[in-house]
Amino acid sequence: MRLGKAxxxxxxxxxxxxxxxxxxxIGYANEGHDEPHRHKRQTxxxxxxxxxxxxFVDDAEVALVAGDVLxxxxxxxxxxxxxxxxxxxxxxxxxxxxxxxxxxxx
Numbered sequence: 001m002r003l004g005k006a007x008x009x010x011x012x013x014x015x016x017x018x019x020x021x022x023x024x025x026i027g028y029a030n031e032g033h034d035e036p037h038r039h040k041r042q043t044x045x046x047x048x049x050x051x052x053x054x055x056f057v058d059d060a061e062v063a064l065v066a067g068d069v070l071x072x073x074x075x076x077x078x079x080x081x082x083x084x085x086x087x088x089x090x091x092x093x094x095x096x097x098x099x100x101x102x103x104x105x106x
Contacts, residue, residue, distance in 0.1 A: 048066050
């Protein structure tokens with residue numbers, strides 16, 4: 001068994017290959033971050049627990065509300081441009097070796 005806890009930060013990682021010997025990284029976000037990026041090998045899954053947010057995936061606007069799940073494949077550019085005060089989202093990142101393969105976009 002493993003028990004991870006989110007910190008008070010707006011976003012972060014709870015656990016993953018670096019500390020739990022799991023093939024998936026588990027994180028959270030309490031607000032949307034406008035940081036356009038893609039991954040070379042990793043798929044991100046966003047599970048919206050509460051609130052709402054607006055994401056862009058390859059320039060397509062995606063409105064998210066509680067209960068939605070957004071899957072973003074490697075090489076798809078993603079960013080979040082807005083979120084409600086009660087936004088809470090869990091993030092699963094898998095498909096790599098545990099090292100970051102994030103590529104920031106200009």
